[in-house]
Amino acid sequence: MTDKEGSISRQDEAQLIGRARSGEREALRQLVDLHNDRLFAFIWRMIRNHHDAEEICQDAFLKAFASLDTFSCDYRFSTWLFTIGYRVCLNRMRRKRPVTSDLEWSALPIEVDNDTAASLESEDATRLKEQVWAAVERLTVPQRATVLLFYRQSMGCHEIARILELPVATVKSHLHRARNRLREMLESLRDQDLEQFRNLSTRTG
């Protein structure tokens, strides 16, 4: 995963937002390019539908730009954008029935790190991956969002609490319950597979 946001300092981000507020098109473009991949990945993992995820991302950016004057530079722009994106996503999920994945894994445009790909290409690893993601999909919406933001977006509990608009203690509780549910759902894994994957994950970091 790339971390394009990490390549920009808080000061540069504040300047960029200032230019975007004045309507500078290039600043808006930079903001979109900086955050679209991360936001899209999060939304897609939440709803598992490529078309809907892109629409939600677009809505989130449009809403963010429309109310850019209300953004406080005390927070990261990504936190604010994820908050809007999560709200739009929740509204969409309430309107629609839960969807199953419409995507073939093999057809995904995938950013692959060569070393990691080599270590995870075994059949066992693929099976484990499918089991884990299937278990993640069965978590409740707040638990899933918490797990994705914590592991996938490497966010802390405080930042997750701001995005989900929940108390920090509630976020920690969601994370704790999600871990236990994942453990329960993966109980069928053989010890041998588990040990093998632990060795793989230790090697790949």
Add this chain to the structure above:
Amino acid sequence: MRCEQARPLFDAYLDGELSPALATELGAHRVRCSECRRALALMQVSGHVIKSDPDEATVQSGFTDRLLACMDEPEPRWTHRFRRAIYVGAPLAAAAVIAAAFLGYFDRGDAMVAGHKVEGVQVTAVDEAPTPEPKAAQAPMDDAAARRLEEWLNKTQSNVDTKQKSVQSLQESLDLTIGQWLDILNARKARPEGETHYPGSEELAKPDGEKPASEESDDVEDL
């Protein structure tokens, strides 16, 4: 460390928030206890898969251009019309509904008022001339009731006649001239005590057993 002491520490252990001393204790327990070892391993593995899975969906190329084009696009004309219809039409529709409700209320109110008026006239008519016609019209009357009604009407009529005569005689007595009043006074002085006579006073005298006028209204009510 026992399992029940170790399990609450799993989250802090996985997040690296455990103090070195507790982490060592938990590590020692993990070596000894296969159940806790397996539980921790499952949590670590699932977290690791979620964190490091390289399969990631990305936005289709041209997303930024499409987004910026969306911002530049003027709203479709139908959207403008729809909004105008909402902004202008909604208050007008609300006003129309309120007006319709208002008028409907007063239409109904008129009818009710008209109904009351009709009833009021009927009541007034009963007060002025206490005829039992409305009641008679409402329900068929048997012969006995008809006779009682006829008797009451005759009695009431005679009372009214007597009353009219008394009023007439009083009126006549008030019409006496001063000279006539002086004659009456002189005549009173000339007569012995207790034989005073006023002109028309014989008409004022009530017949025996006749009720005073104030009680006549009770008769009407008794009917």
